[in-house]
Amino acid sequence: MTNIAFIGVGNMGNPMAANLIKAGHTVAAFDLSADLLAKAAKAGARAAGSAADAAEGAEVVITMLPAGKHVKEVCLGGLFDQLSPGTLVIDCSTIDVDTSREVHAAAAAKGFAMVDAPVSGGVGGAEGATLTFMVGGADDAFARAKPLLEKMGKTIVHCGGPGNGQAAKICNNMMLGIQMASVAEAFVLAEKLGLDAQRLFDVSSTASGQCWSLTTYCPVPGPVPTSPANRDYTPGFAAALMLKDMGLALAAAESTGADVSVAEQAASLYQDYAEAGQAGKDFSGIINLIRDRAK
Secondary structure, eight states, rough: OEEEEEEESSSSSSHHHHHHHHHTTTEEEEEEEEEHHHHHHTHHHHHHHHHHHHHTTOSSEEEOOOHHHHHEEEEEEEEOHHSSSEEEEEEOOOHHHHHHHHHHHHHHHTTTTTEEEEESSHHHHHHHHHHHEEEEOOOOHHHHHHHHHTTTEEEEEEEEEETTHHHHHHHHHHHHHHHHHHHHHHHHHHHHHHHOOOHHHHHHHTSSOOOOOHHHOOOSSSSTSSSSGGGGOOOSHHHHHHHHHHHHHHHHHHTOOOOOOOHHHHHHHHHIIIIITTTTBBGGGGHHHHHHHHO
């Protein structure tokens, strides 16, 4: 049994923390939202009054926060000053690589082991403990983190040194955003050509157009009954989050000189979709913006 502080128990963090509790670990949770904190307590966590309170006596600290600035505010704003040397820090947030490496360096200076471990798999993956973790950090830190990550996920990949988990997540979600936009465009074109959506799916899902955005997360209702398209685009992964991740990819590309012109076009679509009041809808709903523009 491990004493774990879980800071940030939102849509993803809450089921992740619950899976750690089911595995026999002791979890103290903190979140700025009283409702989310109450939900974590209902699952068996101790509701802490602050991040510092949650971390009291913790052997492992897990953060799941919205952005790099929040990770810095929590970790460098006092949390690292109270942890004992040897504490393991696991940051599951999706943030920029530079901030991740800055926090890694601060952890190392304090004598903490740390990994960045952003996730893929959405709320369903968090609930079912089938997430994919992309992990950056030293070999020994990864070895310590892996048994805990395995209680929350199915695929655990060590991507290299500090920040490399974030790098993998950014690249992966850049591909996802582009692919969903391309799949949505294809279905709208099919509609214009009089081709039934199911027929296009039957062909492309077994042909060279096959991708996760098509076969698992199809943006039109019908072909994949579990996709958000069948629930009025109730989010598994909100458009606002996709826009955030595309922004991280574009910023990384600018800092490294990489050419991501296709990603720039896709990001522009998600920006327009969010500004049209759809930021809270699933990102696959981008098909509705594309369809409206085709009228």
